[in-house]
Amino acid sequence: xxxxxxxxxxxxxxxxxxxxxxxxxxxxxxxxxxxxxxxxxxxxxxxxxxxxxxxxxxxxxxxxxxxxxxxxxxxxxxxxxxxxxxxxxxxxxxxxxxxxxxxxxxxxxxxxxxxxxxxxxxxxxxxxxxxxxxxxxxxxxx
Numbered sequence: 001x002x003x004x005x006x007x008x009x010x011x012x013x014x015x016x017x018x019x020x021x022x023x024x025x026x027x028x029x030x031x032x033x034x035x036x037x038x039x040x041x042x043x044x045x046x047x048x049x050x051x052x053x054x055x056x057x058x059x060x061x062x063x064x065x066x067x068x069x070x071x072x073x074x075x076x077x078x079x080x081x082x083x084x085x086x087x088x089x090x091x092x093x094x095x096x097x098x099x100x101x102x103x104x105x106x107x108x109x110x111x112x113x114x115x116x117x118x119x120x121x122x123x124x125x126x127x128x129x130x131x132x133x134x135x136x137x138x139x140x141x142x
Contacts, residue, residue: 027141031069033099034142035117035128040090049132050088050139055081055123069101072116076125088126092119096142097126 029035037050059078064071077083097117105112117126133139 029099029102029115029141031067031099031102034096035099035115035126036096036140036142037088037093037126038138038140039094044090046087046089047093047133047138048136049129049134051085051127052088052092052119053077053083053085053125053127055083057081058122069099069116072101073103076116085127092126100125 037047040047053076055076057080059075059081061075064075097119099115100118101116103114103116105114113130115128115130117128119126128139130139
């Protein structure tokens with residue numbers, strides 16, 4: 001084998017390894033599971049793929065299926081309450097949050113996978129853009 005063939009062969013071995021490694025991190029998640037928000041990195045103030053949303057008054061949960069999470073998104077963002085969002089601050093890291101709902105939203109032709117999680121305060125939810133948070137190594141599933 002010449003040097004060019006060896007480099008090409010090595011490249012495919014490395015590529016195969018990364019494909020195998022990425023296949024190993026797939027996990028099914030569902031409503032009721034927990035997302036662990038990892039501690040912030042040094043000199044980091046907030047997260048890339050995690051936000052916190054706050055309502056001014058309680059939401060109507062009468063049409064929310066607590067087992068599947070269906071209706072949670074619509075109930076929280078119902079337009080009847082003022083809702084403010086911002087990046088999750090680092091003070092709320094190093095904790096686990098229970099998944100209340102899972103959503104797939106289309107934004108400019110791209111699918112965004114979202115987990116909406118409960119916090120200890122009933123007027124707040126954590127919004128996790130799953131792919132961004134995983135790529136930034138901000139979360140893990142427990």
